[in-house]
Amino acid sequence: MKTPRLHRFLISWYPAPWRERYGAEFLALLEERPPGLRQALDIVSAALDARIHPQLRPGPLLAAGPPVVPELRPPSVPLGSYGVVPSPPAGAMSRRAFMRRMVGAGAALLSLEFLGGTLAFLWPQFRSGLGAKFRLGRLADIVVQQPSFATGWPFSYAPARAFLVNVPAAKALALGQEVSIPDPTADQLLALWRKCPHLGCQVPSLCETLKRFTCRCHGSTYNIIGEKLKEGPAERGMDRFALEIDDDGIVVIDTALIVAGAPNLGQEYLTFADPFPYDIKCE
């Protein structure tokens, strides 16, 4: 049977004396039990171990008769050919080839790490952070957690940096009415991203007096559904995340799908107006 290339490759990691002694039986073993990836790694690591423990290199076989007494060797380098490096026996790996192989393996490992790091950086986030889908829970649970959500106060969900707004109840709240809507439908809900579209500060909670949001950094002011009002430098309303209520009634926010807030074109373009003047902000 012809020795498979993989087996020859694996055994080439061992030092020559080891191969002379164990090579044949080792190849026989590999033929009976072809190595997988784990076994291949095991062999390479054992081969390196054999290289760093030369004292474990076996003596002659018992079957080979009494131990051979090493002959006194004549000077191995004749004067005439001084400086010529003797080549290793055919089939054996020279020290130089071994070093080359190790350098190659090191370079390969390094480039693999770079490649892995790059891919990890490009890999989208699915479970946490911006880009993930967040399951906020059932509306009933949200109302239990924050009863004022039914009467229009935004529910802040920190992991997604979002306000969940109960739109009809919120509009009523801003108009000064007391309405309780504990079970809005998905299209009556808004997920406002609490990142101010001006420079990215976190938009604070609704202020009690005006029922508006005013960013603390530069005063950009939004109405209760996130539309930009007169005050502040932001040029559009608060951005929104895609939102759905799944078959189990769980509110799901997808932070990979962002709808930019409407540009600030003027008072007449607002879809909702609260009773306070267009140009005032929360203090």
Place this chain on the structure above:
Amino acid sequence: MGDGPSQASELGRFAEPAMLVLVSLSASPKHGYAIMTDVEAFGATSLGPGTLYAVLARLEAGGLIEPLESDDRRRPYRLTAAGAAALADQLAEMGRFLRIGRMRLRGATEGADR
């Protein structure tokens, strides 16, 4: 026996596989593949081929096992007298360990019941 890598401590990470190989060879002489399948059968674990031969080289260098003559390429190994003695020592040590472990565990569970 203190000379050569016969002592478990000198075998390092190969101490446990060496134990498995010694136990396997104590039943009968075996070649590499037979040792592997035997260890899988009684040891509920598996030896990689590299590990197996690293162990065989160490045990052979320590005089605990010896290679036998063979017609085909697969060479069987046999436990030497020194190897049998070393294995007996190891098993006695493990027996002591087992006894102490069981005794302490019994004490611990009784203590927890109270």
